[in-house]
Amino acid sequence: MRGGDDFAGPQGAAPDPGWRPPPDRKETEARRMLWAGPWPPVPPDLAVRAAARGRRLRLRRRLLHRAGSLLALLALLALALWAAVEQPWHPPPARTTPAVEGY
Amino acid sequence: MGERRLVRDRCRAREFEAFTAGAAGRLLHAAALLTGEPADRPAPAAEELLVRALARTYAGWDRLRGEDPYERARRELAGLFAQSARRHRRPRGGLLDRLSPRERLVLVLRLHEDVAEEQTAAQLGLPAERVHALYRHALAELRSHRPEPAGPRP
Numbered sequence: 001m002r003g004g005d006d007f008a009g010p011q012g013a014a015p016d017p018g019w020r021p022p023p024d025r026k027e028t029e030a031r032r033m034l035w036a037g038p039w040p041p042v043p044p045d046l047a048v049r050a051a052a053r054g055r056r057l058r059l060r061r062r063l064l065h066r067a068g069s070l071l072a073l074l075a076l077l078a079l080a081l082w083a084a085v086e087q088p089w090h091p092p093p094a095r096t097t098p099a100v101e102g103y
Numbered sequence: 104m105g106e107r108r109l110v111r112d113r114c115r116a117r118e119f120e121a122f123t124a125g126a127a128g129r130l131l132h133a134a135a136l137l138t139g140e141p142a143d144r145p146a147p148a149a150e151e152l153l154v155r156a157l158a159r160t161y162a163g164w165d166r167l168r169g170e171d172p173y174e175r176a177r178r179e180l181a182g183l184f185a186q187s188a189r190r191h192r193r194p195r196g197g198l199l200d201r202l203s204p205r206e207r208l209v210l211v212l213r214l215h216e217d218v219a220e221e222q223t224a225a226q227l228g229l230p231a232e233r234v235h236a237l238y239r240h241a242l243a244e245l246r247s248h249r250p251e252p253a254g255p256r257p
Contacts, residue, residue, distance in 0.1 A: 026246060030245050031214045033246075034215050037142055037198075038143045040146040041144075041145055043150060046131075047127065050119075050157035050160075050161060051119055051161055053158035053161075054159070054160070055162075057159065058161070
């Protein structure tokens, strides 16, 4: 069951911090079950491990980004060079002699 | 140039450490619920999942642009879990063992993390009706196998 029309739920992506879901006994009970009991212990080196891995990931992303940029630049350069040499906007030279008329 | 980057690196590391110190407990609990590991002992699969999610959060730290880092970390966690859900199908003795990985994900996002249904649907790339159905089923399943009842079921 969803809330009635008079109950304005969160609209779109922006969550309203003041909005509470309609009280539902089942939900409350399930929520209590989820939150009850012990929590798994957080290993003391978790943050360090995550940061080290994150640094590597950052480095890899940056390297990939640079390689991509370089490739794009090279492609652009090659295109410019080819265009300068070939000048494809000029019509190709005529291969056939025009028909001789009125001779 | 190098000097400034060094300062920025150190600043980011400090911010990240403070964030992790505050958020890791709750995120690890959510991760353990997702992987289906019991909560009263170390949960290696959940730890691995969380470290990967936090590493991705760290890597995008400079481009958060005002987004809450906790929300980002939760989104990374949910995404990584959804990718590797098949690996977590096998029961491990946790509370949500009887649920499918996807049901666990919906239940944890909705009830543990208080994410609205529309947002959950958008995050998982599922229609809202499907998320609603998964959620209802997960709720019913969770409540029908409460660990408390003492006597045998009729």
